[in-house]
Amino acid sequence: MSRPRRLLTLGHSYVVGTNRRLARAMAQAGAGEWEVTAAAPAAFPGDLGPITLQPEAGERVVPVSVHGAGRIHTMRYGPELRDLLRQEWDVVHCWEEPFIVSGAQVAAWTPRGAKLVFATFQNLPKRYPPPFSWMERYTMRRADGWIAFGRLVAEVLGARGIYDRRPHRVIAPGVDTTLFRPDRDAGARIRSSLGWMDDAAPVVGYLGRFVPEKGIETLMAALDGCAQPWRALFVGGGPLEAEVRAWAGRYGDRVRIVTGVAHDAVPDFVNAMDLLCAPSRTTRRWHEQLGRMLTEAMACGVPVAGSDSGEIPFVIGDAGLVIPENDVAAWTREIDALLASPQRRADLASRGRARAEAEFALDVVARQHLDFFDNLLMETR
Incomplete structure (x- = not known):
């Protein structure tokens, strides 16, 4: 029996438990086929005060340090994430924008043997000044694919060569239909x-x-x-x-x-x-x-x-x-x-x-993510 495919999904927003529902949904949707690990900041400055990572029962989440979190564009991950990325992963799913420092860090630290997928909300035709434009080009050259959180995102970024040359999917952020239900x-x-x-x-x-x-x-x-x-x-x-x-x-x-x-x-x-x-x-x-x-x-x-x-x-x-x-x-x-x-x-x-x-629904969105990851892995077989 072949081992489960290993997925690392990460992002600074994962410090909030509700934002890790996607990671938990992917683990549930891929049970027996995928082993899903989330990486999240151990602590992060929220709008209403500092947020401390609180893992939930049954989830696989690894705390990592971040520096300069007050400015997302220049926020940096600490060595814990670098060491985590050196492990054997089939897919690394990064919920950081490709043009920011933390996105470039993930691109630099992800081994070539792993498929690297970025998720983005950028729905405006922006051109970033250096060094952010350099980081975006570097990051997308390393990326194996990207997920557009909306049709407008896909239209805007799909018109740019550094994105158009990479496989992508339009997948909406999910909603927990067991929590959000008629009551x-x-x-x-x-x-x-x-x-x-x-x-x-x-x-x-x-x-x-x-x-x-x-x-x-x-x-x-x-x-x-x-x-x-x-x-x-x-x-x-x-x-x-x-x-x-x-x-x-x-x-x-x-x-x-x-x-x-x-x-x-x-x-x-x-x-x-x-x-x-x-x-x-x-x-x-x-x-x-x-x-x-x-x-x-x-x-x-x-x-x-x-x-x-x-x-x-x-x-x-x-x-x-x-x-x-x-x-x-x-x-x-x-x-x-x-x-x-x-x-x-x-x-x-x-x-x-x-x-x-x-x-x-989260189960629908999670399955769409895993299907996209499977397609990327099949391209190398």
Whole structure:
């Protein structure tokens, strides 16, 4: 019997346990065929304070040191990762961008006998100044393949020779459909904790950072114009929090703002919503890379509306509404129409859950990764 193929998957985001769900899903999907090990920083400076690696029962995760983690472009891995990469691996899967220092380190340290695959979110046609442009060329010359986290990423990078010459796959980041699932009771408990009667007006929800590019100002302006009764739940935090709270003050008990929600508690808050909105705005330096809140809401059976920024239309497909970004009147119209039609909301909720299970569920995404790795290995036989 041949030995299982050995996969090392690594990235600085793996310090957070929820981000290692992909690694655990690949281990489960490849049981008996793949031996999956994750490498993650032992500690990392998070937005709300330092994060310490907390391995979960049954997972194979190796702590490594990082230096200069406050600036991702120049963050460096310590010698523990170099030594780990010297072991015998069939595939090394790197969740670091190819143009940053840590990506170049992985390219330099990965033995030639292992297939090296990078995963990238870059959906803008950027040209990086030296030394980052040099590192990108070096890294992609070493890479055996790459994974585009979205169709727009594949279109943008596929037009560049250093990427086009390498095999690639479009694979969406996954959502845990066992954690994010329809749970009306949990939603009712959240509403009650917020002081809301469950049979009052529908709840329009927002989940994410309170920053201009996420379009939170568009949503507030759209709600100002809605004729139908509504309540609003904003979950997240960020620089615009004071502005959101000032706006909320005009509506009293109709608006609730909740910050500091742990990721494991997010599904309950999503289930408290009757509609989730992602009104992202494109800027010169940013397109929406995914809209993770959309896949999470769809998995919870909550209807979604998103702007036409970046990857959002590809994520939603026919399972929700795509509304022009920055068009407050259009957002008001569409929100009003959904608030007035429980039947239409129910139809979109059903479509969203089905799409989440078919396209974004972790077991589906994990299998797509392993299939891609298998294809790369077959090319050398």
